[in-house]
Amino acid sequence: MLPIIGWTLGFALTTASLAYTIRHFRIASAMTFIQRMNSADMVEIRSAVNQWLSQSGSDRDKFVRLADDENLHVQLKIFMDIITELGIAYRYRSVSRALVREIWYPFIPDYWERLQFYIYASQVNGQRTGYWFRYLAEEISSAAQKRENTLTKRYAIPEQYYSASSDSWLPTDQLALPGEPE
Secondary structure (H helix, E strand, C coil), X not given: CHHHHHHHHHHHHHHHHHHHHHHHHHHHHHXXXXXXXXXXXXXXXXXXHHHHHHCCCCHHHHHHHHHHCHXXXXXXXXXXXXXXXXXXXXXXXCCCHHHHHHHCCCHHXXXXXXXXXXXXXXXXCCCCCCHHHHHHHHHHHHCHHHHHHHHHHHCCCCHHHEECCCCEECCHHHHCCCCCCC
16 A cells, blocks of 8 residues: 555656756746847847837838848848747647736737738738738637736736825825935
């Protein structure tokens, strides 16, 4: 009887250890994507993509600028490739799905909305691009309401700092940090 109890306990501990290791690996993988996206090179790339997306004019004008600026085109491809990698990692569960949904909302769905014109035009021209980007954006958005409820609770402003009855902030002199002028 004692060997059966020992074997069962050993099996349970091994299974728990394996589950914890897999969980740790998935969280670390998700954090790696955050580090990559916040690297100096990616901040520069995101800035260039944002400037391109924010330019006035039509989508056609944006395509003209993209065709004229090879560096911008490469930066856009790198940006989309990282999101594609994250989408594939999400699909095949090599990253923590819950963490990806929490951290990358609304970043990924917002970029999906802003880049659809480019992605669909690329697909019409025969390029196989955007599938994993779209998949990830839809997955993240589908869990948005549940996530918003959780985040609202997590980041709720304590009553002492916010007056819900008057729906206004307390006077700033009550919120001044030490050493700041009031």
